[in-house]
Amino acid sequence: MSLRDRVRAVLGRLVAASPTERVLISLASLVMAILVGTVIILVAGRATTCGAESASYYFGVGFCYDPIVVYDRLFLGALGDPLSAGWDPFNRQLAITLRETTVLLFTGLSVAIAFRAGIFNIGTQGQMVVGALATAVAVLWASPLVSGAVGTVLLIPFGILVGSLFGGLYGAIPGALKAYADANEVITTIMLNFVATSIVLYLVSGVFKDPESFANQTESLPEFALFPSLLYDSAYGFSILALLFGLVAIGVLYYVLEQTTFGYNVRTSGLQPRAAEYGGVDAKRIVVATMSLSGALGGIAGAVYVMMVLGKFQTGVPAYGFDGITVAILGGSNPIGVGLAAFLFGVLKSGTTVVQFATDVPRQLIGVLRGLIILFVAMPEFFRLLGRRTMGPSRPKNEGGATATDGGESETEVSTDG
């Protein structure tokens, strides 16, 4: 009884946590994950053999892997050592971190906006792939018409527009299937991911193939059709402009959700579909509109990937779309939270390579450490969801005149106080 009460109290506390508290909880979770990871690194370090001179010593015991070095490289290394003297904010490693952050930010937003409407869009990956190819093909088609700075100013918005359009249309398909044919969006979006990959492979190995190349890829986009690298070296595949565009997208999405009727309808549909219907929300339209918007964001991720990271389209697009699901959950489906989660993800992705360079720690173990961090940071959000569920249904029963749960027997109130 008391344990149960305590669990309920903790869940209730989590559900009621303010945004500041949620950030603090996330930071505390991060510290916990590092502590647990430290134990694993130490144990793994004892289990392997290495030369006495390369081991590090704690409490007089030698360990082959040094957790301090590992976490130092994972976090500070990913940022290009901001604490050391002569830190260059435009260093290569930070550029890679921010590059990953930028793409994940769009895929994360794509999944998050669907979550807010109560839809599980697992198809961001497919929408991104479709958007990416469409952008590459359209920009390649349009680039002979313009050139130079004018070309950059025209082609980048054009590429993003095409990417969002095709991604949006590809997202509208499962949306329409759900709204008008009652098809489960989880199933359809997963299937459409395969469809997207296959169609794109077919096109890129055929009509859109670069005849000069053996790989399944399009021709390279001209230099002026790419995001200008500005402060960073163009070899890093990162543009601060794209990141700023991503931050603007966060702001716009936040505004749409909190300040517009459409956002109100989306949030209502996500929380309580029947209340949304009661309030005159057209559920079918919301589903199609949200899935289109979600797909458009996935398509923009693809456009950014083509015009910033790769400079062309190539099959085998990394799983940014699937990472977007984790980013969205980590960020609590809140646009600002998604931004922070995308940055954490970017750090972890880029830091992994730094750790590999700097230590002998096997790649798989780094994967475990990354997984631990994601697991720990996501757990409080998970328990918040759980808390909402378990605390939710118990309340109606507590209150007068709720429905009787006696298997459909009629309930008439016996009150004579009318």
Add this chain to the structure above:
Amino acid sequence: MSDPVVELRGITKRFPGVLANDEVDLTVERGTVHALLGENGAGKTTLMNVLYGLYEPTAGQVVLDGEPREFGSPRDAIDAGVGMIHQHFMLSDPMTITENITLGNEPTKFGGLVIDRDRAREEVVALSDRYGFDVDPDARVEDVSVGVQQRVEILKTLYRGAEVLIFDEPTAVLTPQEAEDLFAVMDELTDQGKTIIFITHKLGEAMASADEITVLRDGENVGTVAAGETTRDQLAELMVGREVLLDVEKVPSTPGDVVLEVTDLGIEDNRGVRAVDGVSFSVREGEVFGIAGVDGNGQSELVSAITGMHTVADGSVRFRGEEFTDRSRRERIDAGLSYIPSDRQEEGLVMRFDLVENGMLGSQHSEPFARGGRIDWGAATDHAESIVEEYDVRPPTADTVAKSLSGGNQQKFIVGREFSRDPALLVATHPTRGVDVGSNEFIHERLLELRSAGVAVLLISSKLEEVTGLSDRLGVMHEGEIVATVDPDRITEEQLGLLMAGEQPGTDLPRVEPTPTVGEQP
């Protein structure tokens, strides 16, 4: 015969910013039923949670059998013989009734290693027989009705040796028959020397079941009276602090044009079963058309179809002469339809939204809340605050999350929102469900004000007094059909009961026209 078993002396319970109990004295005699009566939020449950050890009082003393006690937890209270039957049952559904009753106190054998199932079953059967409970000790809790589950809760409390049983609003989840049975059980318990404290906000229940009634108002004990020596009006006045009109005074209606016209409506429910068949009636400006019937006879489907939440199989719904059968929910709202739904937690409110956001539910597309697709939060906040103030929603803050309001306050907020929409047609299902006496009166008054202002009202309620007291014409539904349309002022309760049961009570039924034309008097 003064033999007090429970004495509360000067109990004060203060929460941050709220004084829930203010020096409450309460004396409960052994072997009696003592009702604790008060409006929502009067401090009844808080007081009992102090007695049950869930809360520690800020000041005051709990005296049990003449001995001062301090309970640190419900466990202490149970050991001292105080048990509580909560509204929300604390039962494990997949386990049997015997297992639930003995849970935590199982008889054991082999030196405490193994549960002695046979003895547990015997003890449960003996206990159940002793109080005349009719429960099957081997049935699973999930398979039995809510009424039986409540008995299991009572048995569980008795099994743990309770002498004083606290019931928290026990009839809220019961059917009328089950409630009657519960009162019989209470009598049996007191006959055998147990003492019952019974929390309620329903006057009738307190009068019917209790020996003594203590009324709480704003956390204070405003009087203890013997049930036999008081009247409903006196109790209502104690509860609210002013004179309350229990029977609404209704001026004759002056009906105008037909607003809602339902013709030969047929509706299939979600399983494809015909739930409503051949229903025709009309509601005119400035009149209340009531629908009475046992729940589950097609009322909810009828309301869903009229309000645009459910599709129609055949027949038509016309609104101010216009064909509305296939109009969307939003078009109906925009045309001036207000709707108080029966399911407030699923439909009427978004539980995780605050009252500002809930106050614009249904109006989020239109001025003043939306301007060009953008929400005007200032207007929404003002609107929510005015509802909260006018309809006495507690706590009186618009940024409260709907979920944290009590059921009665949620209902008041929905009623306030729908009344203030300036409707042409109001569809109200159980508009006063769960609200206290004072608000009940206020809602009825406002409903009749809307009627005087020319609003057409379709009222569905399972409270017979409400539906006969407020309606100008009354349709009785049985198995998806309106079996009769009658004059609510002239029909007797017996006739109404027979109609609701699907029988025709003779020839002297005060029938009226279900679909009158403009201005025709009923």
